[in-house]
Amino acid sequence: MKQASSTQHPAPGSISSFLDQDQQKDLLRFLTAGSVDDGKSTLIGKLLFDSKKIYEDQLMALERDSKRIGHAGDETDYALLLDGLQAEREQGITIDVAYRYFSTNKRKFIIADTPGHEQYTRNMVTGASTANLAIILVDARKGVITQTRRHTFLVSLLGIRHIVLAVNKMDLVDYSEEVFEKICDDYKKFVTRLSLPDIYFIPLSALKGDNVVELSDKMPWYRGKSLLHYLETVHVSSDRNFDDFRFPVQIVLRPDLDFRGFSGKVASGIVRKGEKLMALPSRKSSTVTRIIGPDGDMDYAFPPQSITLTLADEIDLSRGDMLVHPDNLPRVERQFEAMLVWMDEKLMDPFTQFFIKQANNVTRAHIDQIRYRVDVNTLEQSETNALALNEIGRVVITSAKPLLFDPYHRNRSTGAFILIDPITHNTSAVGMIIDKVNPSDMPSRLVDPESKRLIEQGKSLIGKQELEKRYRQRGATLWITGLHGSGKNLLAYTLEKQLFDAGATVVMVDGSTARSGLNRELDFSPAGRAEQMRRVAHVCRILNDQGIITICSFISPREQVRRQLAEIVGPERFHLIYMDAGLDYCRSNKPELYELADKGQLHFLPGVDEPYEVPENPALSLKPENMAESVAKVMEFLGEMKVFPISSSQ
């Protein structure tokens, strides 16, 4: 049986049948990993050369280049075909991912050629993300070295299921079976710690062409396939997830009133016409009426097809929402654990509000915790506060809105995400979701009637009267609202001091204290602000229940939100104080943020690009100019309302 060497060459006259056949080939994307010295470029050059991809004029250019900067002595330096950029060529190394294309009678191939140096983990991870298979090169003279382990770890981290361990330079170890077997054994021992379902071992010599395209007579003891033959026949299409239908909506098509289609790529699973689907996060259901593919209507669709779905009912669905089968749902969570690869020159700053992009959703996210960092060479875990370029760690992430995801090992499409730096817009990190942290305990709505009821069930053993007797006060919340720079904090701090001096028990909360810990993952968007105040209001409620007076200083620009805060705290003990200062006063008092907002470098600043709604009915309305008078007014008000002081007889 003659195998391999199936390079393209149509018989004259049969070009149409050649094209028909060529069109039906499938596509294999593979990664090659190895160091400069392992002969990786030579191997790829050989594959490309033998599949007639290298045209004669490129070879002529190559001969010209070889004379000047070639590294291969008198022989043709195949590596020069691959290393594209001038600077790299002069250094003689490949420093980025380069994609190469070739084809045989059986298959088409895309090679992601990535470098093996430690500092370029980033590039290897990039190449691995789209590959079905990885060729890991080992120098037969050196065997399994640190670098081999690193490459294998990264390949397993990115979820590649097929590995070829190509033991190269067999010619330099006299084609020894013993050497080959030893390397295979070492490698097998190492990979038991990783999840790699399919590993194929091939002894070869890229330079001499042994076992690359044709089986070599130099290694009669080897009974496997040549590298190219293996690449042509390895079965990869079943690697896709056909079980869990996930359709993240990419764009909504609405050309006219009669047509409303949801376009996107099938991330996993199969969808059929007439099936019932559920939309997430709304959980509304409908039936598939049409599936439109690039070639017209279809009865079913599967990954990775790009399609458009129409539904029987008008349900609200936009980009980032997901269509799924009602009996097979992804996770819907704001918190999850993930393996994160740091891709940015800039060290991870744990206080950054990143943009996260996952399954067509873009929202804000924050790294809560680094559980550990993994050393890519030893796989050892260590503690760290921040990840640096090319470092990998297991982290906990919280996003501003719930994400729809699956664990990466089950679903490469819905389990992957990128983190984007909010200032530079660089892709700072990429991640693979392990799973949710624990069942969601963070309601996304501002007031959750159910949790309110639960809180009310809790009963302290200390009676209200006992508390009032001890503290000589009644628990209440003074909520100070007003524009940035209106003097809220000055009032709050002065009040706190005055009340304390008078014997009251007070807790003060303002924006910076709340954001430093309790709310550190929230941003300054209207939604972030609302969530921040919702949490603070709940804290006030707990403290007020225990007899403590709370003073809160927040811009709180929305009337509707302020009403909800009163609901959370209890309307009878929530007192809204409005700092009535004009925008001009505020700007001159605290100009920095306003200037940034004017330049468009800061968004959502009430009074500039976000409305501030003047309270309709505040308990007190104060002017900032005379603070002493304002404080006196509040003290008087607290006396009248019987908050503080109260006589022990009451």
Add this chain to the structure above:
Amino acid sequence: MDIQNYSLNNLRELEAESIHVIREVAASFEKPVMLYSIGKDSSVMVRLAEKAFYPGKVPFPLMHIDTTWKFREMVEFRDRYAAENGWELIVEINHEGLAAGIGPFTHGSKVHTDVMKTQALLKALDKHRFDAAFGGARRDEEKSRAKERIFSFRDRFHQWDPKNQRPELWDIYNTKVHKGESIRVFPLSNWTELDIWQYIRLENIPIVPLYFAKERPIVEHEGTLIMVDDDRMPAHIAQKATMRKVRFRTLGCYPLTGAVESDADNIEKIVEEMMTTTKSERTTRVIDFDQEGSMEQKKREGYF
């Protein structure tokens, strides 16, 4: 379940990937544009865009940078295709260059290409404030393109920095840009020349007839076969023209685009010729002979 039913052939997989890329741009950018060179790759890209938004209309225009030296057949094809298929077509010319009389015969290929093509493109992008521009480039065309991202970031000055590219993983594209910055998007990145021909054949995509062999007035100039397309060619060169059966493997400015002698007058014959040929497609572009790594140099300057 038969798994075979759920696998795509290579062409359909590439098609799905390209449509995903095109939709991602429409969903993420405020003002995208599709750069249209009138070549075969552009024709495929345009067809993919039509498919991506079917039955709706494509939500962005086509833009052609007209150096004023394109083959006449290209310009006719462009106008007819856009009109028949309901595309909004923007044609931009560097009028300053035109007024200064810049042209390939008078100023040479380097100056002409820089002023009438690269500079014209940059001006047009600034003028319309496009934040994303599709190009039909493929990674297998040329060495320096092999490392180009599908979403390729350009700074305020439209510069490409090969050392500082954004990592691009899975099919999750980083589409964030600041004002003035932009992204060049290459939906055909993973297509090869053969894939393009296959797709044109499969989908019956109209292409400029210059790709097919025909008797044309040709002069041989410094080893390159140039077609006499109008009377701007200096008379002492043009008068040597003879009718030869040629076709073009790439299309551009007629004085800068070399023809190849060929009998390939249909797609099958073109592919057959391609499979047995000894020249890669870019060698028929005169502008590539300027200097080693010249494509990389042009890309850094903002050329596609």
